[in-house]
Amino acid sequence: MICQCCGERPATAFIATVSDGKLTQAALCAECAQRLGFGNFFAGLGYRFGGVLQELFDEGEGDRPDEVRCEDCGASFADIVRSGRVGCAQCYRTFYGRLAPLIRQIHGGGVHRGKVPGGSLPQVRPGGRLAVRVRRKAKPSGGGTPR
């Protein structure tokens, strides 16, 4: 089956879609699935990491009995890589050493600069920067009364 999005490459994934009042499925190739946000975060990183991740995509690899599993949800690192989905918040702590370089790779090394839970007021984080920039004062315009 050919990808219904690009009409060129063979389809490898099926996603839910609504068409003419019905719930149906659309066939996508890996490239279009990735571009439309349905892809696996880890797909394509394998080669850049010396094939370490690629092995985990292969059936049966990475499911050793001694594999470290998240104590909260039971996911292994191989489960996360294969599904492209993290099991729970604790997984990010359990597999931090292995996930962090991949996250940096995809997100360009950035760290969080946005909102923190608890409110939208400006908050000082451990880094010492304000989460919300203070706006520069506007220049007073000809003779107006400053508010």
Added chain:
Amino acid sequence: MKKWYRSSGPESDVFLGSEAALSRNLDDTPFPGRMSGEQQREVIRRVRAAAENENSALAGTLRYVPLDGLTEEEAVSLAERRLAGAGFIAQRGGRGLLVSEDESLCVLINGENHLLIRAAGAGFSLREVYGRADTLDSILSRSLPFAFDRRFGYLTRNPADLGTGMTASLTLHLPALADSGAVPRIAAGLSRLRMSLRGTGFPAKKPRGAVYRLSNRMTLGLSEQEAVANLTGIARQVAEQEREARRKLAGDIAVQDAVSRSLGLLRSARLLRNDEFLELISLVRFGIATGFIPDLSYDVIDGLMIEVQPATLTLAAGRTMTAEERRAVRAQVVREALGARREGD
């Protein structure tokens, strides 16, 4: 109460709507995909308690809709009304949503993440809708422990969404850019800026009605305000390109003819297919923007574009219909909305 999509907002000539959606998870519960049925029910109970608590600022504003009790038509209508994506309604067990009466605020529960907090508004109103999603998020976070890490931000099931967990998007009507074939080139340029411009619906290559969605793809490394400002700046540029392309088309007598014929067809058709409606209404919307059609407003057009979608139309009619009956009801609703004179008037 009037639904948000039946009103017009700033710069409605190009912008049909704005949306901000925030992905959140509970720190103490496995993410969707690794939850038991009991855990799913417990997440729904906790989110509802946070939203429906009589001491909460939200008390009485959001109504709970369990997904597993919905018919396929009711579920598909949620997608047509842009309340939920197709992926969310495809698996209805253990899922639900909280929704405001005007449908501008909603919380999807147990979809890709435990919560998707979403605000929508008419026209180019991204800052305003982000403000409302932000407030809803802050209120819910008072009683729900959202998973968060100071380096990675809000912890999401898909690591691609880490950071703000925010998808901000604008729905644009781009008939002139679509006609000139410029959209793929613009989309390719935006992709390098980590923004996405693509047709709504599927397949997305050339959408019916020339309706596109512009959204941010960068969530880690910049704040919500910066992401909104970046998207706003880009959207202004795309809108200006569209207006420039419209000015070139507007003087063409063949285009003026197509606009007038489209309005004539919509005002007189007795049977109307959905794809035919979308193509005609797109030309009428173009006609309003370029001044050929002075007696219609965007709120009527944009409301119709949602209300005559197949599942939503069937639900409003309150009965099952054959395909032909649905085309007849669609034609009647459109004729009345566009002010066609009744027979004998």
